[in-house]
Amino acid sequence: MARSSKLYHQFNHIRTFVNARVKWVRDPDLDTAVLKEKNLKHVISLKNHIVSSPSKSLSIYNASMLKSSLDLPMTTIKFVEKYRHVFSQFQPSPGLPPRVKLTTQALSLHKEEMEVHNSPTNREETARRLARLLMLAGMARLPIYVIEKLKWDMGLPYDYVTTLLAYYPDYFDVCVVKDPSSGEEVLALELVSWRKDLAVSELEKRVMSLNYGADKTRHDIAFPMFLPTSFALEKRVKTWVEGWQTLPYISPYENAFHLDSNSDQAEKWTVAILHELLSLLVSKKTERENLIYYGECLGLGSRFKKALVHHPGIFYICNKIRTQTVVLREAYRNEFLVKKHPVMGMRYWYIHLMTKT
Structure with a gap:
């Protein structure tokens, strides 16, 4: 029996993770990567409501009514005043209540952003990433409320149902499924047919680009690990991780529920599913809660929680901005994305306006 087969058999039937607490160590660079996007999602959400109105403006009263639905961190008026290079208040005529619109600079950025979203290249790339999101763990459908939670980090346009899905009837369909959490029937997005060409993970692509053979591409893949210099794993944990990395790599697009859920394999x-999921996001990060929601749809909620804690060299959990954000370490160098998606490029321009003095 080959070494990999022996390892597969051994680690599929026993749980060897040592009874040691993997400590959390702060990573200032990744904290900065999260912090610099503070309120960005809120700014763009309010911006989208404004440009969606026929007059491209909202009354202060109507804008204030959005505070709860947009989860704004302060009153809408204070929010608008805080980001005066994005939003502008004006009075249409004497006696009428003031309204809020976008500044000339923000409106120009919005138009550029829409050009990015609507470009055939980006639209096709986004549709393929969304299809892969549905295909993880061998599934083919996902409740729409889960997609809504991931919509921001996936880089989907705010009106993706009409501006994206409508262009790909050969990719997607809407169906009804039973929600795994509540047991109630909910709307879901379904993949029309399995796309074998898309069922290749980012890690597999990386290995293939190095011209390894097919068998090596399939099995001998270790996860890139990046630990801050101040971080030191306990010796027994380090030994376990090194052995765990030698286990056969199973594609996140395969259904591997036949494995013993408590096994290292x-x-x-x-971890392969989590790694691929984060790789599909334009920001390479998302709130921990979003990952758990997704994991529960797969029946992997508790496994996701454990994996995120066991592997600090792969995933970083940031505790900033009143939430926990999971960051894919390898996607960042210092506080910057290694590979910047065009949607992220536009978001950084919004940040520039938000921080402008």
């Missing part, structure tokens, strides 16, 4: 498959 099952955990490597779980």
